[in-house]
Amino acid sequence: MNKYGPIVFLLGMSLTPGARAQNPAPMHLVQTIVLPDVEGYFDHMAVDVKGQRLFVPGEHQRTIEVVDLRIGKRIHTITGFGGDPRKTIYIPETNEIWVDDGDATCKAFSGENYQLVKNIPLSGHELDADSRRVPDNGVYDPVKQLFYLGNRADGLKKGGIQGSIEIVDIKNGKYLGSIEVQGLNPAGLVLDPGSPRMFVVMGDTSQLLVIDRDKRTVLASWPITGGPEPHAVAFDPAHRRLLIGSRVKRGHLYKPGKMVVMDSDSGKVIDAIDTEGGVDELEYEPASKRVYYTGTTGFVEVFQQIDGDHYKSLGLVATGPIAKTSLFVPQLRRFYAAVPKHVILVPPVPQSKEATIIDAKILVYDVMP
C-alpha cells in the first residue's frame, strides 16, 4: 500500500454512514474547533472543567495546544519539549498541567501563565536518546497524587531493555522510582480505586499485568486472548471487568480491532468483540454504563453495557482520519476527539496532484443521556 492509501481508505470510510448506526445516536457533533498549523498526531488530552480549557498534546510537533472551550478557540501553545509530549493531566487544586516528555522527563506547567514550573527526570534521563526509554501513556491517582507513566522500550536500538512504569509524586514534585515490567510497551494503564491494583496492557506481548502499586510489584500476568496488540484499558469496578482495546495488526489502520472483556479477578477472557481499528483510547462511564471506544479508523464506537458479560453497540460516531485520541468529560457530558491535519487525495494516487489539506481540529460532541 502506498503512503496515501490509508488516508484514501479512511476518506471512503468517513463518507459511509455507520453501517451499524442505530438511532438515536449516542452523541452528536456540536462544535468544531480548528487548530491551524498543528501538524502530526495528537495524543492524550486533559480538561480543566472550571476554566473550560482543553489541553491537547501535539505529540509530533512537540507542543501542547491550549483550547478555550467557551469561545472554541486555541488561546495558547506550550512549547519547550525535548521529546514528544503524550499524556496530559490537569490538576485543579494547583492549576497545573502535567505531561510526560519523550526526553524521559515529566513536566509541569502553570495553568495561569503556562510557564514551566517543574521538570522531573525519569529513569534513564541521563542516557543518550538511543538508549533511554520513552514515556507514553499514563494514569493519575488523584487520592495519592501520583502520576504513573508507561515507559516504552520498543523504539530502542539497543536490545534487552524492558519497559517500566515510572512514578511521579505530583504533590511534592518528585520522582519516586519505577516498576520494571516484562515486555517493551506498557501501552495502557488503569487503576483499581478500591485496591492497590493497577492494570497495565502490554502492546507487544499481549499480556495484562496486575501490579500492586503500593509494593511496586507485578502480581500476575494474564494473556489477552483474542486481542493481540492491546493499547488501551478501562476498568469497571462494579462488575469486576477490564475492557481492553486491542489492535489486531501493527499500525493504526487495520480493521477490525477488538474490545476484549476480561474478568479483573481471574484474568478470564469473556469476550472479544469486533470494533474499530487502531484503538488508542477506551473509556468506561459507570453512571451510564457506556464504553467509548476510539479507533484510529475514523469512528468512535459506543457500547452499552447490559451486564458485565454483555455489550451492545449503540452505534458508530464519525470522527475523522487518524483521530486516535479522545476525552470523555462526564461532568460536562461532552466528548472531545482530536483529528490531526490530513491530506485528501482522489485515486489514482499519487498521480493526482489535487490534494486537499484539512486542518487539525477538535470535534466537540454532546453525549446523549
Next chain:
Amino acid sequence: MRGQIAFSVIWLVSLVISAASLYAQATGPLRLVQTIPMPGVKGRLDHMDVDVEGKRLFVAAVENGSMEVVDLEGGRWTRSIAGFKTPTEMCYVRELNKVFVASRDDGMVRIFRGDTLDLVDSLKLEVGANRITYDPPSKYLYVGYGGKLAGFDYGRVGLIDARSNKLLGDVVVEAHPSQILLDNPAHRIFVAVWELGKIDVFDVRDRRLVLTWTTGGQSGDMALDQTHRRLFVATRNAPQLMIVYDADSGQEIARLPAEGRMNGVYYDGWHKRIYVTCGRELPASFVFVYQQNDPDHYEFITKIATGSGAGTSFWVPQLNHFYVGVPGVEKQQAAILVFEPQP
C-alpha cells in the same frame, strides 16, 4: 403675518406638549387597572408566563411550592397546583399544548398538558433549575440550571426538545445562569450570569461563546429591543442601574438609576418604554419606567409603588398589560397587579 403664524404654531405645539405631559403626570405611564388577589398563596412569587389565547397567567409561587393560575379575562385566581419544590418559572407552549415548570431545589422540569394542566412528564436536570425560554422555530427550550447550588464550578443552559421532553445537550456557562433571551435571527442567546455580573452571548448552533462583557453589578434580568438591537440589563445590587447596551457589540449606550433587588426587565416596543420591577424581599417595591427617546437616548420617567417584596413581573404586548406579582407576606395578600401602559 408669516411670523405670527409661525409663533402661533410654536405656541400651539408647546401647549399640546404641556397638556400631554400634564396628562402623563396625572395618569402616569402605567395605570393600575386591576388587582387580582390570590388569598392563601404564601411567600415570594417568581416568574410568570401567559396563555394569550386562553387568557391565563401562570405564576410560580416559589415559596408556596405551587403554580398559580389566573384567569385574566375574568380577573380571577382560578387554580393552585401544588407539589413543587421552589418552582421558579413556567413556560407555556401553545403549539405543543404544554406547560413546562422548572423547580430550583429538586432540579426538575415538570411538564403539564396545556389545557387541563395534568402532569404528563418530568425531566430531571440538576439543582438550580431556573429560567425557561422557548424557541418556536427549533422547538427547543433553553433552561438555566447547575452552578454552586448544584455543587459545580459552572452552570448550564440545557437544550430540551420540547416535543420529546428530552435533554439534548448543554451550553456550559461560567456560573449559574439567570435569564436567557433568544436572539433568533442571529442564532444567539443572551445569558445573564448574575454571580459574575456578566452577559454571555452564545451562538446556539455550535454552543460557542461569541461575546461577553461585565456589567459592574449582579446582572440578573434583561430585555431585548430586537428592532434597535438594544439590550437592557438591570443590576440587582449596587450600583443599582438599568444599563442599555448595543446588543451586537456589548458597548454601553446609557445607564440610568434603578433600585435594589430588581427581578424583572421588559421592553415595551409599542410605547418605547422599559419596565424594571425592583424590591424583591424589600419593604417597598416599585416599577421603574424609562422612556426610549431614540435608540441611544433614554430617560427615567417615574417609579410606581407596587407593594412589599414584589420583584417579578411580566409584560404581554399582545394584551397590552404589564403584570406584577405581589407576594403574600405578613398582612399583605398575594396578588397580581395588572397595569396598562398609558400613551
